[in-house]
Amino acid sequence: MTGERLSIEVSHLTKRFDTVTAVQDLSFTIRPGAITGFLGPNGAGKTTTMRMILGLVTPTSGSARIGGRRYRDLARPSGTVGAVFDASAFHPGHTARNHLRTYAAMGGYPDGRVEQVLQLLDLSRVAHRRTRTFSTGMRQRLNLATALLGDPRVLLLDEPGNGLDPEGIAWLRDFLRELARQGRTILISSHVLSEVQQIVDDVVVIRDGRKVIAGRLTELVGEAASLEQLFLRLTTDRPTADRPTADRTEGAR
Numbered sequence: 001m002t003g004e005r006l007s008i009e010v011s012h013l014t015k016r017f018d019t020v021t022a023v024q025d026l027s028f029t030i031r032p033g034a035i036t037g038f039l040g041p042n043g044a045g046k047t048t049t050m051r052m053i054l055g056l057v058t059p060t061s062g063s064a065r066i067g068g069r070r071y072r073d074l075a076r077p078s079g080t081v082g083a084v085f086d087a088s089a090f091h092p093g094h095t096a097r098n099h100l101r102t103y104a105a106m107g108g109y110p111d112g113r114v115e116q117v118l119q120l121l122d123l124s125r126v127a128h129r130r131t132r133t134f135s136t137g138m139r140q141r142l143n144l145a146t147a148l149l150g151d152p153r154v155l156l157l158d159e160p161g162n163g164l165d166p167e168g169i170a171w172l173r174d175f176l177r178e179l180a181r182q183g184r185t186i187l188i189s190s191h192v193l194s195e196v197q198q199i200v201d202d203v204v205v206i207r208d209g210r211k212v213i214a215g216r217l218t219e220l221v222g223e224a225a226s227l228e229q230l231f232l233r234l235t236t237d238r239p240t241a242d243r244p245t246a247d248r249t250e251g252a253r
């Protein structure tokens with residue numbers, strides 16, 4: 001295994017948009033070498049948190065650090081963190097190869113890297129096709145290819161399993177597992193729990209911008225029949241304030 005092992009540390013992070021508190025005093029640590037699922041109902045604050053980790057949204061208070069540094073203080077931000085947010089954000093008239101070349105140019109990566117990620121994601125055969133002809137599975141692969149252009153040690157993926165069939169989910173699991181085995185840090189958001197259960201090692205569950213639970217999936221689900229049951233119990237039973245917060249993530253605060 002080579003390469004840096006970088007944790008993501010979120011510490012007392014809060015974000016208010018006018019009257020809406022999207023994220024409130026949120027703290028957790030994401031360890032390298034594992035896949036962590038970032039879970040919560042619609043509007044829980046997942047995207048806002050991920051955007052704060054990437055420095056795209058300024059926190060009202062608190063901090064998010066990658067390997068001890070804020071995103072903007074990283075020496076090679078796009079080479080350290082690969083992120084994908086919107087699965088449909090491709091220009092429909094661009095080919096997959098042109099899409100990747102545009103992003104490679106922005107990141108300062110050579111065109112040869114485009115061919116490498118096309119191969120890695122098994123997209124070489126369709127690289128000449130316009131992205132409007134792509135299936136959901138191909139779009140998700142192209143998303144991953146885009147995120148991997150800079151060979152980042154940290155990956156932030158918003159709903160990477162969205163729309164994938166069981167075969168696609170199995171492929172995604174194996175692909176992300178290999179990246180985690182290389183010591184990379186992988187955070188994936190999702191609300192499709194049956195999918196997540198097959199893919200992740202750790203979970204962080206939030207609701208109304210606050211942490212509900214965090215820890216190793218096997219330990220947490222051991223107390224419930226399934227991740228889905230645990231999730232429903234934790235996110236719908238009672239108001240968050242009444243509920244004790246468990247946290248068993250290694251090094252989590």
Ligand SMILES: Nc1ncnc2c1ncn2[C@@H]1O[C@H](COP(=O)(O)OP(=O)(O)OP(=O)(O)O)[C@@H](O)[C@H]1O
Pocket residue numbers: 017020021022040041042043044045046047048049191
């Ligand atoms: N730019 C913004 N201005 C005002 N409110 C915002 C803004 N961005 C997010 N919010 C609000 O913050 C809350 C959290 O939103 P966020 O998108 O982070 O949740 P999420 O967990 O990613 O949801 P989903 O699963 O639906 O994508 C929501 O109430 C949302 O309406």
